[in-house]
Amino acid sequence: MKILGIDTSCDETAAAVVEDGRTVLSNVVATQIPFHAEYEGVVPEIASRKHTEWISAVTREALDTAGITEHDLDGIAVTAQPGMLGSLLVGLNFAKALSYALDVPFIGVNHMLAHLYASRLAEECPDYPFLGLLVSGGHSIICRVDNFDDITVLGTTIDDAAGEAFDKVAKHYGFGYPGGVAIDRLARQGDPSAFRFPMPNLYKGEHRYDFSYSGLKTAVINQLEQFRIKEQYTQADIAASCQKTAVEILLRSLLRAVDDTGLKTLVAGGGVAANSLLRERLAAVPALRAVFPPLSLCGDNGAMVAGLGYQYLARGDRSLLNLAARARVLGFKKKYP
Numbered sequence: 463m464k465i466l467g468i469d470t471s472c473d474e475t476a477a478a479v480v481e482d483g484r485t486v487l488s489n490v491v492a493t494q495i496p497f498h499a500e501y502e503g504v505v506p507e508i509a510s511r512k513h514t515e516w517i518s519a520v521t522r523e524a525l526d527t528a529g530i531t532e533h534d535l536d537g538i539a540v541t542a543q544p545g546m547l548g549s550l551l552v553g554l555n556f557a558k559a560l561s562y563a564l565d566v567p568f569i570g571v572n573h574m575l576a577h578l579y580a581s582r583l584a585e586e587c588p589d590y591p592f593l594g595l596l597v598s599g600g601h602s603i604i605c606r607v608d609n610f611d612d613i614t615v616l617g618t619t620i621d622d623a624a625g626e627a628f629d630k631v632a633k634h635y636g637f638g639y640p641g642g643v644a645i646d647r648l649a650r651q652g653d654p655s656a657f658r659f660p661m662p663n664l665y666k667g668e669h670r671y672d673f674s675y676s677g678l679k680t681a682v683i684n685q686l687e688q689f690r691i692k693e694q695y696t697q698a699d700i701a702a703s704c705q706k707t708a709v710e711i712l713l714r715s716l717l718r719a720v721d722d723t724g725l726k727t728l729v730a731g732g733g734v735a736a737n738s739l740l741r742e743r744l745a746a747v748p749a750l751r752a753v754f755p756p757l758s759l760c761g762d763n764g765a766m767v768a769g770l771g772y773q774y775l776a777r778g779d780r781s782l783l784n785l786a787a788r789a790r791v792l793g794f795k796k797k798y799p
């Protein structure tokens with residue numbers, strides 16, 4: 463089955479064709495970064511306008527690169543939640559119209575589950591259950607994964623998402639946009655022990671696997687001098703120390719979940735899963751198999767949507783044409799220890 467996958471949830475206009483949920487025939491991502499960079503953040507109105515301008519051409523390119531026409535498609539998958547509403551609606555309505563015109567089934571999928579699926583486009587899926595780490599600009603989730611559509615949230619951020627913290631710090635210091643990419647790059651020249659930033663204190667009860675980034679963000683932006691260890695420091699030192707603490711915060715909750723659940727495999731996904739320190743640190747955890755998508759599939763893309771969509775369509779699931787776009791994640795179970 464050849465599935466067209468479309469994602470317009472944020473600032474990338476993305477379309478891809480994937481065969482049988484595994485083989486990526488094309489993966490076109492038109493990034494809007496230059497249009498948002500001057501504002502150092504995503505401007506929702508610009509994002510939806512660009513999606514509207516680009517969606518047809520990006521889809522055409524995905525079909526051409528795959529060497530097929532729209533008449534060879536067996537189904538269409540699209541991100542329906544979560545994301546910026548105005549942006550989601552462009553891809554969702556485009557996908558609905560195309561599926562109606564071609565008379566092929568369409569399925570709306572969850573963007574975070576699609577991120578979780580991304581590594582399956584490069585590697586065999588580990589046996590269920592495993593742990594999932596979903597870290598993007600708007601979400602940070604540690605979960606138990608029992609199937610491609612069945613996750614139980616163990617922990618999440620109680621305030622900012624990991625990517626959001628990177629983005630806000632980078633914006634404040636003018637490191638560049640997107641912030642996570644800029645900090646990852648700058649941190650390579652910096653000293654991670656130049657500052658000792660505080661760690662959140664959430665170990666107990668219902669927050670056992672939760673974490674928080676607002677304290678780190680405030681410390682780096684507003685109270686820098688208070689946490690200085692080194693006499694002289696550079697911008698790279700700030701980036702390296704901030705990145706180190708951000709990764710520690712995730713690892714602390716994650717490793718607690720590894721210990722408690724006994725699950726020995728972790729699958730990561732989302733833009734922050736591209737972070738080089740996070741990848742290095744997780745790869746070094748003894749007795750844990752950490753599976754990451756290739757860098758090209760960590761950020762938003764249509765291939766992960768097509769791959770996940772195939773799994774639903776292959777078992778007969780269909781979305782109705784009145785499916786609504788939703789800004790927030792719906793339908794994840796939350797389970798506390």
Ligand code: KG4
Pocket residue numbers: 472597598599600601624625626628629640641642643646732733734735736737738760761762
């Ligand atoms: O998944 P994604 O592309 O879009 C959303 O669904 O949000 O994630 C974007 C986020 C941004 O916050 C960006 O700064 C962050 O991922 N990011 C990174 C890296 N690359 C992208 N964060 C840390 N290190 C990176 N290398």
Ligand code: ZN
Pocket residue numbers: 573577598599732733761762
């Ligand atoms: Zn994403």
